[in-house]
Amino acid sequence: MITDAESATPALCRLQLGRELRQLRQEAELTSTQVVRKLLCSPSKLTRLEMGENAVVETADVMALCEIYQAAPEKRALLLGYAAVTKTKKDWWQSPEYRPAIAPSFKAYLGLEATAQALHNYEGEFVPGLLQTEDYVRAIHQRAHEGLSHDEIDRLVAVRMTRQEALHRESAPLKFAAIINEAVLYRQVGGAAVMRAQVRHMAELATHPAVRVQVVPYKTGAHAGMNGAFTLLRFDDAQSIVYLENLGGASVTRRRADVTLYEEAFTDLQILAVGPQESLGMIREAIKEH
Known part of the structure; x- marks a missing residue:
């Protein structure tokens, strides 16, 4: 309370x-x-x-x-x-500074993220949003939104950076469990220098008490995350929610059967992925590659 x-x-x-x-x-x-x-x-x-x-x-x-x-x-x-x-x-995403950069459907997600007790996220293509550096975020948006102005890109970057404050809030920081495909460590988003800083940043955050990062190695083969990225939002005394995002937009579902499906998928990925310490070692090795 x-x-x-x-x-x-x-x-x-x-x-x-x-x-x-x-x-x-x-x-x-x-x-x-x-x-x-x-x-x-x-x-x-x-x-x-x-x-x-x-x-x-x-x-x-x-x-x-x-x-x-x-x-x-x-x-x-x-x-x-x-x-x-x-x-x-007003919540931060309702302010004039951020409002133009946030789609109505994403505002609903931000409200959920701001009140979640824990976030479980699988990403197969890029570093999870809460672990991204500013330059990495900018490189992603410049490629994904080539028609946007520098000011519009700046607002999108600011939104991502502000979201990360949830990991550092004084009262009950968000517990974040991230599982990534090994390919995420080597895909050169923004070039070698940007990736080197990004992977180093992820290594630092992986030691944060509220953050757990695991890597699914190439050698694992087929796994439960191959159908795409997903996020599970968990709450203290309410049902978990699934958030999905793709080129066509984003969606949130509370449907029990869907939530159970993704909860089981995340558990499978946790088992298949190497543990946090071995994952940290893989992340540190990737820094050398960039």
């Missing part, structure tokens, strides 16, 4: 508010259908509130739900405080 709502980010406040509202509904032994009838709203609105998906939470909605659930005065004050933060503060 957030102990100081005023100092918390809107994303965390939305998440905690959703958890608290869901718990109050369950304690009141009410179904979602019963609540939406009393609240005179759509089922999707209640779902978004309980999942922390609304960018702004109206205090009137919180007050009405607290009345339905007969919440204690102290609990009502706490939840109204969370709602107030969502109306008076």
Whole structure:
């Protein structure tokens, strides 16, 4: 639970508010259908509130739900405080500096990433985003978005760099488990100097207490990640979510069967990949190649 709502980010406040509202509904032994009838709203609105998906939470909605659930005065004050933060503060990706560089679908992902307890990521083609250097990010975007101006590229790079702050936040840093194909270590994105700095940076981060990096060697052969990269977002008391990204766009799924499929794939990859220490040795060897 957030102990100081005023100092918390809107994303965390939305998440905690959703958890608290869901718990109050369950304690009141009410179904979602019963609540939406009393609240005179759509089922999707209640779902978004309980999942922390609304960018702004109206205090009137919180007050009405607290009345339905007969919440204690102290609990009502706490939840109204969370709602107030969502109306008076903005998450970093909502600021004018970053907004033009972020697609609407990616904003939803950023909200999830900002509140996740852990991130499990498999990448077969490039260094995971949270481990990338600025020059490496720039080289990727210059190749992938050849029509963009320097200013637009700068904004995309700034978004990636800001996301990495989650690994270093003072309160509960994001736990990041990354598995990469060995090819990632040798693909010269941006040239030898950029790659040398990038691989060295990854070696440094691999020793961070919140980061675990494993490499799938060439000799492993066929494996569960050959269908493409994926990210699993894990939460303290909510179902994990899968994030997929490709040339056609990005998608998020909570479907239990899909999540289970990717959880099993990541577990298989963890078993097939060499351990963190041996992986670190492979990363350090790759530095010499560049």
